[in-house]
Amino acid sequence: MNYNMKKSIERDSKLELIRIFSMLFIVSSHYVLHGGIVNEVTGFDFNGLTSDFLYIGGKIGANLFIMLSGYLLCDCIYKTERLLKTALITLFYSTIGLLLGLIVFNDISVIDIIKSFFPIITDRYWFVTTYFLILVFMPYLNYAIIILNKKQLEFLLLLGFVLWCFIPTFFNQDLNFSNFIWFIFLYILGSGMKKYKFLYVDTAKSFIISLVFYLLIFISIQLLKLCSLQSEFFETKIYFFTNSHSILTFFFTVFFFNGMLSLKSFTNYWLNKVAKATFAIYLIHDNDFIREWLWKDLLKVSDYRHSSIFIWHYIFSILLIFLIGVILEILREVVFKMLLEDKIKKISTNCNLILSKFFPE
Numbered sequence: 525m526n527y528n529m530k531k532s533i534e535r536d537s538k539l540e541l542i543r544i545f546s547m548l549f550i551v552s553s554h555y556v557l558h559g560g561i562v563n564e565v566t567g568f569d570f571n572g573l574t575s576d577f578l579y580i581g582g583k584i585g586a587n588l589f590i591m592l593s594g595y596l597l598c599d600c601i602y603k604t605e606r607l608l609k610t611a612l613i614t615l616f617y618s619t620i621g622l623l624l625g626l627i628v629f630n631d632i633s634v635i636d637i638i639k640s641f642f643p644i645i646t647d648r649y650w651f652v653t654t655y656f657l658i659l660v661f662m663p664y665l666n667y668a669i670i671i672l673n674k675k676q677l678e679f680l681l682l683l684g685f686v687l688w689c690f691i692p693t694f695f696n697q698d699l700n701f702s703n704f705i706w707f708i709f710l711y712i713l714g715s716g717m718k719k720y721k722f723l724y725v726d727t728a729k730s731f732i733i734s735l736v737f738y739l740l741i742f743i744s745i746q747l748l749k750l751c752s753l754q755s756e757f758f759e760t761k762i763y764f765f766t767n768s769h770s771i772l773t774f775f776f777t778v779f780f781f782n783g784m785l786s787l788k789s790f791t792n793y794w795l796n797k798v799a800k801a802t803f804a805i806y807l808i809h810d811n812d813f814i815r816e817w818l819w820k821d822l823l824k825v826s827d828y829r830h831s832s833i834f835i836w837h838y839i840f841s842i843l844l845i846f847l848i849g850v851i852l853e854i855l856r857e858v859v860f861k862m863l864l865e866d867k868i869k870k871i872s873t874n875c876n877l878i879l880s881k882f883f884p885e
Contacts, residue, residue, distance in 0.1 A: 538787045539592065540799030545784070547802040548587040551809060551845055553582030558815050559825025562763070568746070571834045575747045578838070580738065583768035584617030586651055587777040591709045592660065594714025595785075602663045603808055604879065605872035610659060611644060612864065614652050616856060617807035618643040628821075632813075648812060654703045658711055665708065669715045677716050684709040684772075693771040706769055713778070717785070723778055737776035738882030741765050744772065798850055805849030820843075 556562045556575040561855060623641035625632050639646040647653045658665070672680065715720045725733065745766040752758040765772045785873050809818060819825050823844075828837045860868075 532590070534791055535796045535799075536789045537792045537799075539596065539785060540722065541787075542588055542592050542781065542784045543802045544795070545780075546585040546592070547805050547846075548842070549581030549585030549588070550806065551842055552575070552578040553580070553585070554810065554815075555819070555825060555841055557582065558819040559647060559752055559823070560820065561826060561829055568749070569830075573746075574835065574838075575829075577742055578764050579763065580741050580773075583766060583773055584777055584780075587710055587768055587773065588781060589651075590658070590710040591714035591717070591777065591781050593655070594711035595664060595718045597710075598666055598669050598718060599714035600666075602666070602879075603872065604875040605658050605868060607656070608868050608872055608875075610656055612654075612860070612868070613803065613856070614643050614649065614656075614807060615641070616860075617804060617811065618648060620808070620852075621811030621813045623836075623856050624817065628817050629813065636812075638719040639862075649807065649810065650703060651806070654707050657704055657756055658707050661708075665711055666715075669712060669719065674720050677712070678722070681709070681713055681716060681722070684712075689769050689774050692767075692769055693765075701769065703768075713779075717782065723782060725779065725782055725786075725883045727783050727786035730779045730786060734776050734779035734783060737772050737779065741770075741772045741776065797848065797854075801846075801850040801853035804853035804856065805846060808849050808852060809845050 556579045561575045562579050611842050618640045622632075622637060625636075639648055643649060644656050669677070687699050688701050688709060692701060713722070717724075745762055748758050748762045748764065752762055766768065767773060808814060823837075825837070825839050825841070828834045833838065
């Protein structure tokens with residue numbers, strides 16, 4: 525296996541759009557979740573229904589990001605530099621969050637401080653920890669994808685679908701489900717969609733089918749809310765079908781992803797610039813310390829729950845978070861390039877030499 529660095533190529537903006545949509549889904553969901561709107565039954569008024577509609581996207585965004593990773597990385601040269609940069613970027617924004625927390629809050633514990641300096645191994649960001657593990661095991665996953673033929677890969681994906689999507693949805697049994705297992709499944713699925721064009725449907729049909737599944741999730745929320753009015757049992761089940769591995773969420777993700785892949789390739793500098801900052805946007809807005817301050821103190825989301833400008837406040841909040849994220853990420857890139865780029869490449873080269881002994885060409 526080749527561990528040398530591959531010369532960067534121009535990014536296909538249709539793929540970068542998937543990254544942007546992924547983060548838009550996530551931040552929109554966090555707006556109503558961490559803003560305190562969907563902690564209780566939202567009701568059937570316009571703002572309540574809108575909140576439910578936005579909340580659906582959280583796990584969809586995570587699914588899309590991992591499927592895209594599988595699609596892009598399945599035939600990619602393995603780079604330890606990717607691991608190092610992911611760890612350092614996460615540490616950078618975790619530290620910024622800690623500094624803000626020390627300024628804003630007075631009750632930060634020593635444990636919180638220690639965890640902020642080891643954000644990946646202490647699971648400060650569940651998504652990043654799981655994604656990092658996928659990157660660690662990436663050469664093994666890619667090797668498995670190479671040696672499995674189409675029928676073997678189809679059976680593996682069918683098995684994963686039955687065990688961790690169909691059974692949990694219809695029998696409410698998780699069968700030792702974990703985020704790591706699910707991300708492996710999505711990574712392999714994204715790889716299979718690139719290698720064998722699994723589940724291929726043309727663009728228009730893909731988006732129509734994905735919209736149907738999104739609406740089915742939305743309808744399920746409303747039906748379960750009605751049921752919760754009759755029985756307390758359903759109060760904790762209202763958002764059941766928004767789970768990352770529910771059958772409705774899964775099929776929306778697959779067909780939306782397929783629809784995006786079916787678009788014509790194009791390149792847009794600014795779109796790619798925003799897409800490149802999406803990981804930073806996640807790290808900034810979902811930091812433990814920034815999260816509470818952002819949604820409750822700065823944006824005061826819950827104050828707009830019954831406001832006539834609820835939608836406008838949502839749009840403003842999303843644009844603000846994306847803008848701040850892009851600006852901070854551009855500044856971080858400049859700092860890293862000046863201070864750390866050469867060191868990262870040197871460490872990466874040494875790591876590649878060690879790994880080449882275990883993964884010879």
